[in-house]
Every structure is written in structure tokens, then in C-alpha cells.
Amino acid sequence: MPNRLGHPLEKPLFDQLTLIGVGLIGSSLARVARRQNFAKTIVAIDSSEDARKKIAALHLADRVTGDYAEGVKNADCVILCVPVGACGSVAEKIASSLKAGAILSDVGSVKGAIVSQIEPHLPKQVHFVPAHPVAGTEQSGPEAGFATLFNNRWCILTPPEGTNKDAVAKLRLFWEGAGSNVEEMSPSHHDLVLAITSHLPHLIAYNIVGTAADLEAVTESEVIKFSAGGFRDFTRIAASDPTMWRDVFLNNKDAVLEMLGRFTEDLSALQRAIRWSDGEMLFDHFTRTRAIRRSIIEIGQDSATPDFGRQTKDDPVQ
Amino acid sequence: MPNRLGHPLEKPLFDQLTLIGVGLIGSSLARVARRQNFAKTIVAIDSSEDARKKIAALHLADRVTGDYAEGVKNADCVILCVPVGACGSVAEKIASSLKAGAILSDVGSVKGAIVSQIEPHLPKQVHFVPAHPVAGTEQSGPEAGFATLFNNRWCILTPPEGTNKDAVAKLRLFWEGAGSNVEEMSPSHHDLVLAITSHLPHLIAYNIVGTAADLEAVTESEVIKFSAGGFRDFTRIAASDPTMWRDVFLNNKDAVLEMLGRFTEDLSALQRAIRWSDGEMLFDHFTRTRAIRRSIIEIGQDSATPDFGRQTKDDPVQ
Numbered sequence: 001m002p003n004r005l006g007h008p009l010e011k012p013l014f015d016q017l018t019l020i021g022v023g024l025i026g027s028s029l030a031r032v033a034r035r036q037n038f039a040k041t042i043v044a045i046d047s048s049e050d051a052r053k054k055i056a057a058l059h060l061a062d063r064v065t066g067d068y069a070e071g072v073k074n075a076d077c078v079i080l081c082v083p084v085g086a087c088g089s090v091a092e093k094i095a096s097s098l099k100a101g102a103i104l105s106d107v108g109s110v111k112g113a114i115v116s117q118i119e120p121h122l123p124k125q126v127h128f129v130p131a132h133p134v135a136g137t138e139q140s141g142p143e144a145g146f147a148t149l150f151n152n153r154w155c156i157l158t159p160p161e162g163t164n165k166d167a168v169a170k171l172r173l174f175w176e177g178a179g180s181n182v183e184e185m186s187p188s189h190h191d192l193v194l195a196i197t198s199h200l201p202h203l204i205a206y207n208i209v210g211t212a213a214d215l216e217a218v219t220e221s222e223v224i225k226f227s228a229g230g231f232r233d234f235t236r237i238a239a240s241d242p243t244m245w246r247d248v249f250l251n252n253k254d255a256v257l258e259m260l261g262r263f264t265e266d267l268s269a270l271q272r273a274i275r276w277s278d279g280e281m282l283f284d285h286f287t288r289t290r291a292i293r294r295s296i297i298e299i300g301q302d303s304a305t306p307d308f309g310r311q312t313k314d315d316p317v318q
Numbered sequence: 319m320p321n322r323l324g325h326p327l328e329k330p331l332f333d334q335l336t337l338i339g340v341g342l343i344g345s346s347l348a349r350v351a352r353r354q355n356f357a358k359t360i361v362a363i364d365s366s367e368d369a370r371k372k373i374a375a376l377h378l379a380d381r382v383t384g385d386y387a388e389g390v391k392n393a394d395c396v397i398l399c400v401p402v403g404a405c406g407s408v409a410e411k412i413a414s415s416l417k418a419g420a421i422l423s424d425v426g427s428v429k430g431a432i433v434s435q436i437e438p439h440l441p442k443q444v445h446f447v448p449a450h451p452v453a454g455t456e457q458s459g460p461e462a463g464f465a466t467l468f469n470n471r472w473c474i475l476t477p478p479e480g481t482n483k484d485a486v487a488k489l490r491l492f493w494e495g496a497g498s499n500v501e502e503m504s505p506s507h508h509d510l511v512l513a514i515t516s517h518l519p520h521l522i523a524y525n526i527v528g529t530a531a532d533l534e535a536v537t538e539s540e541v542i543k544f545s546a547g548g549f550r551d552f553t554r555i556a557a558s559d560p561t562m563w564r565d566v567f568l569n570n571k572d573a574v575l576e577m578l579g580r581f582t583e584d585l586s587a588l589q590r591a592i593r594w595s596d597g598e599m600l601f602d603h604f605t606r607t608r609a610i611r612r613s614i615i616e617i618g619q620d621s622a623t624p625d626f627g628r629q630t631k632d633d634p635v636q
Contacts, residue, residue, distance in 0.1 A: 134547045137624035153546055193536050198547025204522055207588055209607040211581045218511050224613045228471055229452045229516025232620045233551055239611035242604035249592045260589055263529045270525055271578055274567045286560035289527040293557035295542045302550045306455035308626040
């Protein structure tokens with residue numbers, strides 16, 4: 001039975017849980033693991049001394065180290081929380097120190113490339129269960145994490161054919177305890193789904209913010225001042241971690257290019273409708289898109305409050 | 319001295335204020351006018367019987383009518399709060415009933431086309447001061463309005479050369495009392511600024527939601543489930559009023575097509591970088607866009623809370 005959120009486990013899932021990379025996601029997982037009593041010992045590994053100091057100061061782990069081999073050697077579960085592009089080299093670095101029967105997982109936004117980069121390095125006795133929590137904010141670093149980040153969000157597992165069932169079940173308990181709904185699918189299907197629901201949105205947000213910054217006839221200060229007409233929403237996403245997102249696009253190239261091709265085709269059709277004053281086509285298109293918003297709100301993946309609830313919250317006058 | 323928000327005027331600005339069209343913006347203005355004591359009498363005109371019933375039930379006006387001539391004839395100030403495409407015909411309908419010295423204004427998201435559609439109909443003794451409050455939510459209708467909608471938002475006035483100074487000053491007091499910062503610029507510059515800060519963002523949001531809905535390999539239910547990775551932000555904007563947005567694109571064609579051309583060019587460059595694995599180009603682009611977000615937060619046009627503050631708010635567990 002899945003552990004209910006808010007009720008810590010009586011018996012920890014693991015003796016030792018090791019998190020590699022303690023940014024937004026890794027530090028949130030450390031907080032979740034502590035809250036839920038997932039492990040007797042939480043070990044955090046980070047290559048940056050600055051990050052290690054922050055983790056220690058925040059008391060997010062029982063032990064903090066920059067020594068990868070030492071940090072993983074007694075772990076029952078190791079979770080890679082580094083950018084997608086770093087997963088292969090980290091897996092190579094830790095592979096020979098992982099203990100037999102250990103679960104290795106990750107939190108990468110791309111799954112196909114991660115599987116092909118990590119699997120070749122792994123000893124047979126290690127159970128690799130790739131995972132992707134579909135959660136996050138535009139902020140980065142150990143201070144940005146929080147224990148409810150995964151609550152009511154989906155976590156997608158993409159275990160390769162033949163993966164040890166107990167390992168998959170344990171990781172499922174882990175994510176359900178974090179408050180997530182867990183779903184399994186193939187790495188390639190994951191990459192297609194995320195290309196449209198996450199990667200393409202980020203790409204076009206980054207793009208429009210760049211376009212706006214490059215204008216000559218409209219100043220940057222005007223763009224900033226009058227951003228409440230819609231633009232500011234895009235700037236939030238375009239403030240996300242550059243390294244993480246560079247790696248996502250380099251590692252999910254095919255699916256992103258496919259979705260981008262469709263997006264551009266559709267945009268050309270809207271452009272043509274504007275040029276030829278085809279109001280009916282525009283109206284029909286704009287009507288159709290309302291239903292999707294309604295469904296997202298209905299299943300609790302966004303708030304029904306207008307303007308994300310920003311207005312009332314930011315507002316000094318009620 | 320501008321009236322400070324929250325302190326109603328002792329002496330109303332107008333004997334009669336008439337609002338034509340009482341959707342999100344019009345009904346919010348009615349609420350503001352009441353709160354600030356802007357007029358002795360507030361008259362609401364709407365062509366829809368259903369809307370008139372709602373306005374009456376919400377007590378948003380002292381008088382509600384479907385008779386345009388009668389509703390404007392004693393007004394000192396008339397504000398058109400109808401979609402951009404309807405402004406010309408409404409102006410034609412009311413022109414001969416407007417009293418000498420009356421101020422006529424609007425709230426349209428496009429200014430050039432509105433000026434050229436309204437001006438020809440106006441008698442000389444009417445002072446036309448076009449306005450655009452850069453504020454709104456994705457919701458529509460009289461029930462969606464609220465009195466703090468314009469608080470800490472910008473309102474742009476685009477008075478034609480030679481407009482009566484007192485009329486402009488009075489409308490400025492009106493918007494400052496609504497809590498807005500007021501700025502003046504030419505209609506054509508307004509349309510360029512809004513094309514990038516509002517119109518293009520809406521177009522690409524509408525577009526990506528349509529692209530997602532049309533996929534075969536990814537189901538609509540997957541798009542909805544995994545929308546927290548970024549996509550859901552776009553669905554909010556793409557849930558905006560279809561009539562309003564059709565009219566915006568039909569009436570700000572040149573500026574939107576210009577911005578769209580630049581956006582597409584820039585997107586092609588990012589697409590090429592992805593195809594050729596140019597990580598450096600991607601990283602540089604993604605780094606540059608963070609600064610704009612910071613500035614928007616610094617000047618109070620968005621909240622600094624991660625994820626628009628959604629997470630903590632929606633979250634049952636703190």
C-alpha cells in the first residue's frame with residue numbers, strides 16, 4: 001500500500017540513500033526523504049564546494065562529500081540529480097563503487113539518451129530505474145528546494161525491459177511517498193510526451209524573450225514595464241537553469257525537432273490567417289484551445305484562480 | 319495631485335459615467351468607479367440581455383440599458399469596453415447622441431485601428447482620449463471583473479495631437495484612481511510595444527495548445543496530465559476570450575506580422591543550434607533571458623515567488 005503523504009514510514013525504505021547533485025530537485029528530494037523517513041542515512045554528493053557548504057548549512061543530509069566513490073559505496077539507492085548531460089560521466093565515475101543490489105535512478109527530463117548513456121557503465125547487479133518527476137520551478141540551487149515540490153505532480157518511470165520488479169516497486173513507493181502519482185512508459189514515448197508538454201514550451205519561451213530583448217523600435221524598459229499583457233508569463237519559464245535546458249535540447253533532439261516542426265507549420269497557418277484577415281479561422285482556433293485549460297484545472301494540474309492567483313496575492317488593496 | 323488608491327474622491331469626477339460593454343474590463347471599471355466615487359451616476363449599456371441581467375443582479379451600475387443613444391446622452395464620460403472590432407460601429411451608433419464637451423474613451427488593446435475607426439464618426443465638441451489598461455485575466459464576463467484589476471498596472475493613453483488637455487488630465491485622474499500608472503505615447507508606438515508584450519505571446523500560446531491537441535503519437539490526456547512541465551502556463555493565456563483576440567490580430571496586423579517574423583527567424587536559429595548540437599549557442603541564449611525576468615520582478619510587474627506562487631497555494635501539505 002502506498003505510504004500516504006504526511007505519514008512518515010515506520011521502517012525506512014533504505015539504510016542509505018545517496019543523492020548526487022543537490023540543486024532544486026536534489027535538495028527537494030533530500031527534504032522529502034527526511035520528512036518521510038525514507039532512509040536511515042542520507043548522503044549528498046556534489047562536485048561544487050560552494051554547494052556542499054550550502055547543503056551542510058541547511059542540514060539536508062547526514063553526510064556531505066565530494067568523493068563520489070566513497071559517497072555511493074554503501075548506498076542502497078543512488079539518485080542522480082545532475083543535468084542530463086552529466087549523467088553518463090557520473091555513472092562511469094560511480095559504477096565500480098556501487099554495491100550489488102543497489103538501485104540507481106535519476107531525475108532527468110530526457111529518458112532515451114540517459115538510458116543509453118548510463119546503461120553501458122553499469123554492473124549487472126545494479127538495478128537501474130530511470131525516473132522523471134514532472135515538477136520544478138524556475139529557480140535553481142539547494143536553497144530553492146522544498147519538500148512539497150512533488151506533491152500532486154506526476155513522476156514517470158521508464159524501467160528497461162526485465163528490470164528487477166522489487167527495485168521498481170521500491171522506487172514507486174519512494175515517489176508516492178513524495179506525494180506524486182507514478183506512471184510507467186517507454187523512454188522513447190516519455191521523450192515525445194515531454195517534448196510537447198515541457199521542452200517545446202521552454203524553447204519558445206526562451207525564444208520570445210530573446211526576440212523582445214533584440215528589438216530596436218521598442219526599448220527593453222518598455223518590454224519590462226508593459227509585460228503584464230502576457231509576456232511576463234514567458235519570462236518565468238525563460239528564467240530556468242541554462243545548463244539543464246541546454247542538455248535537454250541536446251539530448252532530446254529528434255522529438256523536439258519533430259514538435260517544433262509541427263508548431264512552426266501551425267504558426268504559419270495562423271500567420272496566413274492574420275495576413276488575409278481570416279477572422280473565422282482565428283476565432284475557431286482560439287475557441288478550441290479553451291477546453292484543454294479546463295481539463296488541466298479539472299484534474300488538479302493547475303489552479304482555477306484567474307491569472308494563477310497572482311493578482312489578489314500581490315495586491316496591497318483587497 | 320493624483321488621488322491615492324483606496325481614498326475615494328470627495329467630489330466625483332463626472333456627473334454621469336457611461337460604460338458600454340460590461341465584460342471583464344467594463345465590469346471591473348464599474349466596480350472601480352463605485353469604490354472611488356468617480357461618478358454620481360454610473361450607466362451601463364450592453365447589447366446582450368443576459369449580460370444586462372447579470373450587471374443588474376451584481377448592482378454594478380445605477381442604470382442598465384440596451385438603448386445606446388439614451389444611455390450616453392447625459393454622460394460626461396463614455397468608455398467603450400467592447401472588443402476592438404466593435405468600436406467603430408458603436409461609435410457610429412452613439413456619435414450623434416454624445417453631449418458637447420463629453421469625453422469618449424475606450425480600453426482596446428489596439429490603438430491605431432481604433433483611432434481610425436472612431437474618429438471619423440465624432441462631432442468636434444467630443445474629446446476622444448483613447449486608452450489601454452494593460453491588465454486582465456483569462457476570464458471573461460461581468461462576474462469575472464474585480465475592483466483591483468488595474469492596481470499597479472500600466473494604462474497607456476494615446477491622445478491624438480491637439481486633444482483637449484483637461485480631458486486628458488481627467489482621464490489620467492480616473493486611471494490613477496484605479497491604481498494604475500499612466501503613460502502617454504502615439505497609437506503606432508503603442509501597437510508595436512503591445513505586439514511584442516501581449517499580442518505575440520497570446521498568438522504563440524494559442525498556437526502551441528493547438529499543436530498539442532493535434533498530435534497522434536501523444537494523447538490529449540497525456541498532454542493534460544503532464545502539463546506541469548511548462549505547457550500549463552500557455553494554456554492559461556490560450557483560454558482568453560476568442561472574440562477579443564480575433565479582433566486584436568485583425569486590427570494590429572502589421573505590427574504582429576513584424577514581430578512574428580522576428581520571432582520565427584530567431585526560432586530558426588535555435589532550431590539550427592539544436593540540430594547541429596551547438597550547446598554553447600543554446601547556453602548563451604538561455605543565460606541572457608534571465609535578466610529580463612529579474613527586471614520585471616524588480617519593478618513589481620510580477621511576483622518573485624517561484625512558479626507564480628502556485629505550488630504553495632495549491633498544496634494541501636505545507
